[in-house]
Amino acid sequence: MTISNYLTNEHRECDNIFAQAEQEVANGDFKKAEESFLKFADETLLHFKKEEEQFFPMFEELTGSSDGPTMVMKHEHEQVRGLMGKMAEAIESQNRDAYLSLAESMMILLQQHNMKEEQMLYAMADRVTDANRANELISKMEELTL
Ligand SMILES: [Fe+2]
Numbered sequence: 001m002t003i004s005n006y007l008t009n010e011h012r013e014c015d016n017i018f019a020q021a022e023q024e025v026a027n028g029d030f031k032k033a034e035e036s037f038l039k040f041a042d043e044t045l046l047h048f049k050k051e052e053e054q055f056f057p058m059f060e061e062l063t064g065s066s067d068g069p070t071m072v073m074k075h076e077h078e079q080v081r082g083l084m085g086k087m088a089e090a091i092e093s094q095n096r097d098a099y100l101s102l103a104e105s106m107m108i109l110l111q112q113h114n115m116k117e118e119q120m121l122y123a124m125a126d127r128v129t130d131a132n133r134a135n136e137l138i139s140k141m142e143e144l145t146l
């Protein structure tokens with residue numbers, strides 16, 4: 001498996017759970033929506049942890065730069081975390097309209113963030129790592145938990 005495949009799959013999984021939570025809120029099923037939202041939050045935060053603790057440091061080492069793309073990506077992670085907190089509040093207070101409006105912003109933010117990672121950072125990492133290095137990184141990411 002390539003680094004790109006591994007991390008892109010996680011984006012897709014998070015997208016699917018996110019869409020599920022949104023549908024459940026739209027249906028007014030807040031009990032299910034809360035479960036799905038928590039799953040989305042956990043998976044996304046674990047994915048961010050994998051990037052921040054393993055992938056970005058390797059990327060910075062390979063490119064010799066820690067104040068370029070990885071700094072932008074970390075800043076966007078913070079924005080996602082902030083929105084996540086607001087979405088959790090909207091679910092807790094069963095505020096359908098607030099949730100759906102925040103979900104719209106979250107979707108745009110995540111789509112743009114993920115596209116930059118997939119097209120630039122992951123693609124570049126694939127080009128400059130051999131299979132051993134890629135496998136080593138993937139197994140280190142697999143070991144992480146929230
Ligand atoms: Fe990211």
Ligand SMILES: [Fe+2]
Binds near residue numbers: 011114117
């Ligand atoms: Fe990512």
